[in-house]
Amino acid sequence: MEDKANKAWTDLIQEYQIDNAIKQHGEFIIQAKDIKKYREPRLMAKWDSSESLPTILKKSDINILPVSRSAYVLSNFKLYQPFPENDINTVKYVPPLPLESIDFNNLSTESNAINAMLITGILDDFLGTNNTVETFNGRMGTNDFSFTVNLTNGGKRQVDVQSAQLEIDGGFENDDSIIIMEAKNVPHPDFHIRQLYFPYRLWCERVRKPIRLVFSQYIDSIYHLYEYEFAKEDDYSSIHLIQQRNYSFQSSAISWDDIQRIIDSNSPEIDDNYDDTSIPFIQADLFTRLISLIEQLDKVPNMTSAEIASSMEFDIRQASYYSSAGEYLGVIERPLRGHSQLSLTGIKLMRLKLRERRLELIKLIVRHNIFHDLLSQIIDTGEFPSREAIIDRMRRYNVCKDATTLYRRASSVSGWLRWIVTLPDTTEEFE
Structure with missing residues (x-):
């Protein structure tokens, strides 16, 4: 609940004088054990869209990033990427396959939506590739890495990460590339870039093939797919949109x-x-x-x-x-x-x-x-x-x-x- 998180962050900001620390030093490192005195860290530090941020963090212009499994950095970071206006009215109709174990009209979970996208060839069509298969997903740990990120005042700041935890909804491979996907079944106006950037940095160290990054929103029986890339590997804020397309298993043609x-x-x-x-x-x-x-x-x-x-x-x-x-x-x-x-x-x-x-x-x-x-x-x-x-x-x-x-x-x-x-x-x- 936002109220509990908001009260906990209000108390933390006051106890540790986080506002003043950021003004003086540009950032504040907080330990998970200190957050836990007020509330579980997992409920206090993972805000996948800017609108879900506790009110006190919005008012204080503070955002949070994990820097290890036990610590977080707070600063005036710009961490969210707005989705573009979905003014693409073309929806590709995809005939569902005659399978009994998946209901193409009721894809109730993000994993079901990913499975349906893969087996019907939607992902290959979107990427312009063939024979894409799922090869990894779930929780993983990063290696040590550093990056720069934009601040709300127009500057930049370096962040150093030491073995932070991340979660990947879908990881795929084909002859040409590795694909990392973040999937949501609820709409938001923006997303936390960390959801793509941390997995991207991890797999940059593991593979030689190019990495492609896909964000999927399955909303109202329609896939809204967005492909992003980072212009600079070590610049969190260099993200930009490559393409977007829409797909559905149901004809939605309305005149x-x-x-x-x-x-x-x-x-x-x-x-x-x-x-x-x-x-x-x-x-x-x-x-x-x-x-x-x-x-x-x-x-x-x-x-x-x-x-x-x-x-x-x-x-x-x-x-x-x-x-x-x-x-x-x-x-x-x-x-x-x-x-x-x-x-x-x-x-x-x-x-x-x-x-x-x-x-x-x-x-x-x-x-x-x-x-x-x-x-x-x-x-x-x-x-x-x-x-x-x-x-x-x-x-x-x-x-x-x-x-x-x-x-x-x-x-x-x-x-x-x-x-x-x-x-x-x-x-x-x-x-």
Whole structure:
């Protein structure tokens, strides 16, 4: 839970005067045993996306890296790489194989998603190679190595590592290269570069073949694959994107005509008036993250806010926001305080194929006046509404009172609309 980690880091920063140490010396080395006095180090030092960082670390502009199995370095490091805007609408349709031991429509774990990607040839297609096989994965230890990393003030700092621990989701080899993969089944706006860099440095010392680095996000039945490389082996911050592509085992082709038909045949029935509804207006910017939560609740029928936060790799506050967003759509219900489960509508939704499920989600969204109006406007004008236009429409429907909250929730409206307008895609056949 973020609150526990935040309190523990607040106490640690105060006890060891970490802020002052970083200002004076540029860094602070903390031992795992000192962290453990407050909380288990594994729960205090591994933040795979910047949004999962405890609030005190964000406010203090502090990030953390392992430098051994028993110590960490804290400084004003820039450690996260944002994913590019996924504006590539082309999705390659990959026919699933007639296998009984794997359900291509229900790849519930990261390892299942990797297996399916490998056996169907998706990874080979993405890399432009043949005969790629999995050869390693799991926890490993690095050798000793050093690197430079960018700081938030524009400078650089050297970090020296002595046998730190790492974990690799998938390691592969073919005639041309070694491939290291990090895989996630929940969406995030960025990732901790360490997840690729530490394995990269380890295997640079072990093999002669070139190393290729792949990050996979399997979200809403679609693989979003990204290939990265480091321009300089000893520069953590030299990471850059090489290519990105999308794949799916289900046809997801949705046209603007499909969306227009939904608009025409579904009159809005919910006006979101602040004074008349018990369900708060949405404050959940990433619609794909709501879909991931629905998928999680389909696997685990009832989850607490803490379990949702842990599974989705975000904090308790976001768990509440996204559960509320599911209530707003009518796919999640919370019969007990702090507990979430799928409603009957949510259960039926998850029994649909990808294309039909997405169309049903659009129907549920446009039941609300504000989305029906704004989506109709997008179709009529061909232009996406500005933040100010969204806020004006929210005021018209008396969505919320506070000006700051209004502005913040406009981001969620924009995020949900963007999810819809990027659905019309070009589906390519897989060869």
